[in-house]
Every structure is written in structure tokens, then in C-alpha cells.
Amino acid sequence: MNVIEVKGVTKDYPLGKTTVHALRGVDLTVEEGAFMSIIGPSGSGKTTLLNIIGCIDTPTSGSVKVHGDEITELEDKKITDLRLHKIGFIFQTFNLIPVLNVRENVEFPLLLMKKHSKGEITARAEKLITEVGLMEYIEHKPAELSGGQRQRVAIARALVSNPDIVLADEPTANLDSETSESILELMRELNEKEKTTFIFSTHDPEVLKYAKNIVKIRDGHILGQG
Amino acid sequence: MGKSLTFKIAWRNLWRHKGKSLVIGIILLFGSVLMTVGNGMISGAEHGLSENIVNMFTGDIVIVSAEQEKDNVLFDYSGKPLKVIKNYEAAKKVLETENAIQNFLPATAGAVYVLSGADMYPIYLLGVDIETYQKIFPGSIRVTEGRMLRPQEKGILITGEARKQAYDFMNIWLLPEGEELNKKKLPEDVLDGLKDLDTRRDLVFIGASTSNSTLDIRVPVTGIVDFKALNKIWGNYCLVDIESFREAHNYVTGADVNVKISAAEKELLENDELDQFFSSGSVVEKTAISQESISIQDIQAQTKKQTNQYSVDAGSYNIAFVKLKQGASQQKTLRNLNETFKKNQLNVRAIGWKDSVGSIGSMAATIKVALNIFIIFIFFVAIIVIMNTLSMAALERITEIGMMRAIGAQKGFLRKMFVYETGLLSFFFGGLGIIVGIVIIYMLKSANITTTNEFLQLVYGGDKLNPIYTAGDFLLGVVELGIVTILSVLYPLRVVAKIAPLDAISRD
Numbered sequence: 001m002n003v004i005e006v007k008g009v010t011k012d013y014p015l016g017k018t019t020v021h022a023l024r025g026v027d028l029t030v031e032e033g034a035f036m037s038i039i040g041p042s043g044s045g046k047t048t049l050l051n052i053i054g055c056i057d058t059p060t061s062g063s064v065k066v067h068g069d070e071i072t073e074l075e076d077k078k079i080t081d082l083r084l085h086k087i088g089f090i091f092q093t094f095n096l097i098p099v100l101n102v103r104e105n106v107e108f109p110l111l112l113m114k115k116h117s118k119g120e121i122t123a124r125a126e127k128l129i130t131e132v133g134l135m136e137y138i139e140h141k142p143a144e145l146s147g148g149q150r151q152r153v154a155i156a157r158a159l160v161s162n163p164d165i166v167l168a169d170e171p172t173a174n175l176d177s178e179t180s181e182s183i184l185e186l187m188r189e190l191n192e193k194e195k196t197t198f199i200f201s202t203h204d205p206e207v208l209k210y211a212k213n214i215v216k217i218r219d220g221h222i223l224g225q226g
Numbered sequence: 227m228g229k230s231l232t233f234k235i236a237w238r239n240l241w242r243h244k245g246k247s248l249v250i251g252i253i254l255l256f257g258s259v260l261m262t263v264g265n266g267m268i269s270g271a272e273h274g275l276s277e278n279i280v281n282m283f284t285g286d287i288v289i290v291s292a293e294q295e296k297d298n299v300l301f302d303y304s305g306k307p308l309k310v311i312k313n314y315e316a317a318k319k320v321l322e323t324e325n326a327i328q329n330f331l332p333a334t335a336g337a338v339y340v341l342s343g344a345d346m347y348p349i350y351l352l353g354v355d356i357e358t359y360q361k362i363f364p365g366s367i368r369v370t371e372g373r374m375l376r377p378q379e380k381g382i383l384i385t386g387e388a389r390k391q392a393y394d395f396m397n398i399w400l401l402p403e404g405e406e407l408n409k410k411k412l413p414e415d416v417l418d419g420l421k422d423l424d425t426r427r428d429l430v431f432i433g434a435s436t437s438n439s440t441l442d443i444r445v446p447v448t449g450i451v452d453f454k455a456l457n458k459i460w461g462n463y464c465l466v467d468i469e470s471f472r473e474a475h476n477y478v479t480g481a482d483v484n485v486k487i488s489a490a491e492k493e494l495l496e497n498d499e500l501d502q503f504f505s506s507g508s509v510v511e512k513t514a515i516s517q518e519s520i521s522i523q524d525i526q527a528q529t530k531k532q533t534n535q536y537s538v539d540a541g542s543y544n545i546a547f548v549k550l551k552q553g554a555s556q557q558k559t560l561r562n563l564n565e566t567f568k569k570n571q572l573n574v575r576a577i578g579w580k581d582s583v584g585s586i587g588s589m590a591a592t593i594k595v596a597l598n599i600f601i602i603f604i605f606f607v608a609i610i611v612i613m614n615t616l617s618m619a620a621l622e623r624i625t626e627i628g629m630m631r632a633i634g635a636q637k638g639f640l641r642k643m644f645v646y647e648t649g650l651l652s653f654f655f656g657g658l659g660i661i662v663g664i665v666i667i668y669m670l671k672s673a674n675i676t677t678t679n680e681f682l683q684l685v686y687g688g689d690k691l692n693p694i695y696t697a698g699d700f701l702l703g704v705v706e707l708g709i710v711t712i713l714s715v716l717y718p719l720r721v722v723a724k725i726a727p728l729d730a731i732s733r734d
Binding site for chain 1: 231234235238239241242625626629630631632633634635636637639726727728730731
């Protein structure tokens with residue numbers, strides 16, 4: 001079953017008097033449980049594609065279906081709900097909430113859902129914090145953590161709500177190799193156990209090693225999917 | 227859960243951005259202190275004005291003729307005299323039987339023209355029985371020169387304000403009879419023109435009336451007086467014995483009816499044969515020249531005796547001031563009185579004191595409106611500053627807010643977060659402002675600040691600064707703070723709502 005279906009997607013950005021064509025008619029299907037890496041040089045459109053799949057950007061034209069929902073037709077509230085319940089995000093620059101500690105940052109998506117008990121939220125958050133190896137920093141604020149530690153918190157936050165899809169833009173770019181490996185192991189474990197679909201962009205050949213599917217992108221075109 | 231999370235983030239954000247929070251907080255603090263003290267002052271002035279006006283001059287209710295068109299009977303400067311209450315005796319009985327009434331003072335109020343050579347200028351007189359006046363309005367006037375009018379004595383008590391007017395209009399300086407000019411008591415402008423100063427110890431005035439039936443009379447000045455407070459208002463009214471007022475206005479009075487005539491005069495009046503008045507005989511009759519010496523002082527004494535005494539009787543009045551018992555409802559009593567007057571067809575009506583003094587009654591309300599406009603202006607500036615600061619804060623946190631949107635926070639969550647932030651600032655700093663304001667009010671109250679300055683007396687509502695803070699003022703303050711909070715956060719909320727999830731990435 002396809003969790004993502006992208007057909008003829010284009011994305012243009014106006015830049016002064018010119019237009020940047022970030023995506024030029026992209027077709028892509030992602031099956032449930034995929035562990036997919038999107039690779040391409042800088043400016044190839046991989047981040048734009050991730051953003052569109054993740055419903056945080058809209059295409060100029062084309063169709064994007066996430067779990068069968070045509071996201072280009074959804075109103076903002078439903079798209080936000082979709083992001084909250086179905087998609088987890090890992091940003092290149094961590095993007096944690098500065099005033100919340102590690103525990104609270106990880107708990108944040110569950111609290112937004114308003115469907116779990118306090119006990120469930122705490123247990124789920126602590127499990128993931130332990131898995132990313134930050135239990136001893138659980139009460140620390142982001143400013144008190146290293147870059148790598150912050151990214152691990154971001155990964156824990158992305159996974160805490162058991163999303164169907166996790167989108168990660170260069171997830172290990174700021175992690176040391178040991179942590180990168182443990183994180184990729186964790187992601188793969190979740191991918192296998194929970195059938196969580198992972199799509200991530202990367203330059204890291206180590207990350208590519210873990211990918212089951214690789215999509216090559218250049219100048220807004222998909223060159224190949226395998 | 228959601229609320230506590232939003233609250234937690236809002237609270238911590240305030241601490242994280244201490245500088246901005248403090249700027250907004252200080253503005254809110256200043257605004258709410260100003261609002262609280264201002265409202266306290268105005269409430270005090272309103273209360274003071276009511277107390278002073280009711281206790282010094284009008285009482286709670288004013289009775290006038292039903293023919294009197296306007297309610298503003300005491301400060302209507304149109305020149306129309308008050309209509310005489312035609313059946314005062316019947317109205318008096320109604321007042322005497324109304325339970326809520328403590329006492330009342332029948333009086334005559336209106337303008338007279340003071341005559342001086344070919345010139346004349348208007349002054350306002352309140353004709354009263356001084357004894358009753360002092361009983362009903364105790365301590366409301368104090369004699370600064372001369373003496374108080376004695377019961378049943380003819381004379382006028384000139385207010386300091388009226389004395390100034392007499393000097394300004396006619397260049398005459400009024401002195402109480404028997405008093406010498408005391409240069410030490412003269413104001414500087416009067417001292418400057420001392421050479422040409424015309425001093426008078428009595429006034430000649432004529433009733434101001436549309437009927438052309440008024441008389442000019444001479445009344446001695448017995449004293450110079452000041453009201454306890456609000457002389458700028460009440461100083462326009464001089465107190466005069468009621469008979470002099472009636473004479474000047476040519477009222478038909480009970481005193482006229484009571485004049486005793488001799489048997490010879492009676493015989494003369496009863497005689498219908500007019501020819502007898504013109505019978506034969508010499509028109510000029512010889513008489514013996516009295517050898518008895520008569521001094522001018524004796525004549526003056528006799529004249530004085532004749533003109534200075536009269537009996538207070540059930541004569542004509544054009545106004546009555548009614549004081550109610552403690553706790554009695556003015557509105558209810560007004561309703562009762564007017565119903566009874568109407569039922570008995572007395573052609574009399576009762577009006578509330580506020581209406582009887584025209585715009586002066588609503589002066590405190592007017593000042594309150596003016597102050598609130600000023601406070602609204604201050605808050606408007608505060609709203610602009612807060613709005614700007616919050617919008618800047620939203621834009622500075624664009625990545626953080628964008629990320630929240632990206633991971634599933636609805637716009638409503640973010641709006642709530644900003645409303646909580648502003649609400650918390652309003653609650654703490656605004657609340658602190660109200661508390662500080664209340665402390666200032668109590669400090670001002672206990673400082674026992676008094677003034678003789680006429681303008682300040684209007685602001686204070688009397689001779690003492692007595693600000694009060696009521697539950698109504700508190701509610702007004704909370705509502706104003708609430709409005710400020712809502713208005714200041716509206717635009718930042720639009721800014722927040724426009725932040726897209728993509729902003730979390732674009733700004734990286």
C-alpha cells in the first residue's frame with residue numbers, strides 16, 4: 001500500500017524578477033514501511049520535496065496524496081492535524097522549544113494530541129529519551145545540550161507520537177558517527193517493528209547504507225528510484 | 227493538559243524575554259496606577275460634590291412650582307425668575323407628612339440688580355429665614371467680616387465671591403455695617419485703586435423680573451461670608467432675609483396681610499363718601515412747633531427698628547430645599563412626593579438636587595469622562611507599544627513558532643500562547659498597578675490634604691482631598707485592562723497566525 005503518492009508536482013519560487021523552479025514535475029510513490037533516502041546535490045530540490053510530502057509546503061501544481069488524502073485540497077486545520085498524527089519531523093537544525101526541557105519537548109506532540117493520559121505521555125517520552133541516550137539530561141533545557149544531544153531530542157520528539165511517516169532532512173548531519181549509527185539503528189528498528197515509513201535526505205554514505213530505497217534527485221527532476 | 231502546557235510555555239517565555247516583558251509591564255503598571263488613582267480621585271470628587279452640595283445648599287430634593295419648565299432652577303442664567311409656589315401651605319403639609327423627610331427649608335431664590343448711580347449689575351440671592359437655614363445646613367457658611375444675620379433681621383450676607391464681583395463691575399467695595407475699612411484685608415488689586423475706592427455698607431437692589439412690578443430696596447450688609455467649600459459655585463448666591471427678597475420682587479406676602487392698622491386708618495378706609503375727603507376748610511392748618519429736640523441718631527434708630535423687623539410667616543416662596551433622613555431613597559421619595567402633589571393638584575413638583583443645579587450636578591461625571599478619555603489615550607499609546615513589542619517578539623520567534631506549526635500545533639494554540647503571555651503581563655503588572663493605585667489613594671486620603679483654592683475645591687469635590695475607590699472603579703479598571711490586553715494582542719495574533727510551518731525551515 002502506498003502511503004505517499006506524488007504526481008506531476010512542480011514548485012516554483014519567485015526570486016525577484018525570475019522564478020526558481022525547485023521541482024519540475026516530480027512523480028514518486030512511497031510504500032508503507034519504506035526506509036527511503038532522497039539524495040541529490042545542494043539545490044536539487046530534495047528539501048522542497050520533503051517539505052511538500054510533509055505538508056509544510058504546497059506544490060505549485062500536481063497532486064500529493066498522504067494516506068490517500070489529497071493534501072492540496074485540505075484546509076489548514078486538517079493539514080495540521082495530519083502533520084500531528086501521521087508525520088514526524090526531524091529538522092536539520094533541531095528546532096526545539098527553548099523554554100521546555102528535554103522531557104517537555106519530547107512530550108509536546110503528545111500533549112497537542114490531547115488523547116493520552118499523563119502517565120502514558122510520560123512513559124512514552126521516557127522510553128524514547130532512554131532510547132536516544134539522554135535520560136540523564138531529561139530535565140535539561142536545549143541551551144544546556146550539545147548539538148548532537150539536541151538532534152537526539154528532536155528525533156525522540158519525531159518518533160514519540162508513533163507517526164506513520166517520519167521525514168528527516170539531513171538527520172545525522174550534526175551527530176557524531178557513533179550517535180548517528182545508534183539513531184539510524186533506532187529508526188530502522190521502529191521502521192521494522194512499527195512499520196513506520198522513514199524518508200530522509202542525506203549526503204552521508206553511512207546513512208545511505210541503512211536505506212532500503214534510494215531516490216536520486218537533480219535540478220528538480222527525479223533521476224531514479226530504487 | 228493543553229491549557230497548562232500553553233500556560234507553561236507562555237510563562238517561561240515571559241521570563242526568557244525579561245526585557246520586553248518589563249517594558250510592556252511598566253507601561254501597563256503606569257497606565258493602571260493612573261487609571262486607579264484617577265478613578266479614585268473622580269469618585270471622591272463625585273462623592274464630595276454630592277455631599278457638599280446636598281449638605282450645604284440644596285438638600286436631597288428641591289421643591290418648585292409645577293409651572294417651572296426647566297429642572298435647572300438654581301443655575302439657569304437665562305434671567306427668567308423662578309415661579310412662585312402658589313400653594314406652599316398645602317405643599318408644606320405634604321412635606322411634613324412624608325416619612326423620609328428629615329426637614330426642609332422654604333426659600334426664595336433669584337436674581338436682583340444692584341443699583342449704583344446709573345449702573346446696575348446682577349447678583350443672585352437666596353432669601354431664607356437664617357435661623358432655619360443654619361439648622362438645616364449647619365456650618366455651611368462662615369462669617370469672615372461683620373456678623374451673621376440675626377433671626378428676623380433685614381439684611382444681606384455678601385459672599386466673598388459676590389464682593390469681588392461688586393468691585394469688578396461697579397468699583398464698589400462692600401463692608402458690613404459698622405465695620406471700618408481694614409487695608410490689611412484688602413486684596414492687592416483693590417489696594418492699588420484705594421484712592422478712588424467707593425465703600426458701601428448697604429446695597430440698593432431691584433428684583434429681576436419679567437413682570438415690571440419689582441421694587442428697589444436698600445438692605446444693609448450685615449456680614450461678609452464664605453461657604454465652607456465650593457465658593458466658586460455657591461459664592462454666586464448671597465443670603466438675604468426673605469422679606470427683603472419678597473419686597474424687591476414685589477411678592478404678595480403673608481407679612482402684608484398681617485399689617486395692623488389704627489382705628490382712624492380703618493375708619494378712613496371704610497369711608498365710601500369720597501367727597502368728605504375734599505370738604506371745606508383750609509388746606510393748611512396751623513400747628514404748634516415742637517420744642518422737643520430730636521437728634522438724627524434717634525430718627526435713624528427709629529427707622530432702623532421699623533425696617534429691620536418682620537415676622538416669618540406663611541408668605542410666598544419659590545423654592546424649598548428638602549433634606550432626607552439617613553438611608554432614605556431619594557428616587558422613591560421623589561416619586562412619592564410628585565404623586566401626592568399631582569393627586570392633590572398642588573401645582574408643585576419635586577426634583578432631584580442634581581437636576582436642580584444643572585451642569586454642576588453632572589460635573590463629576592463630566593470630569594470622569596474627561597479623565598477616562600485621557601486614560602484611554604494613555605492606554606492607546608500603551609496598546610501601540612505593546613502591539614509593536616509583541617509583534618516583534620512573534621517575528622523574533624518565527625522559527626520556533628514555525629516549528630510548532632510544523633509538528634502539529636494549530637493556529638489556535640499559538641494564539642492562546644500569545645494571549646496568555648499578554649494576559650499574564652496584564653494580570654501581574656496591571657494588578658500591581660491597581661494595588662499601587664489603591665495604596666496611593668489611601669495615602670492621599672490619610673494625608674488629610676485640604677485646600678482653599680477654588681479650582682482645587684472643584685477637583686476635590688470639597689475643601690478636602692478625599693479620594694475613594696469603589697467596587698465599581700475596580701470593575702471599570704479590570705474591564706479597561708481587559709480591553710487593553712485584547713486590543714494589544716490582536717495584531718500580534720494576526721502576525722502569529724501568518725507564520726507558516728515552512729518558516730521553521732526557511733529561516734534556518
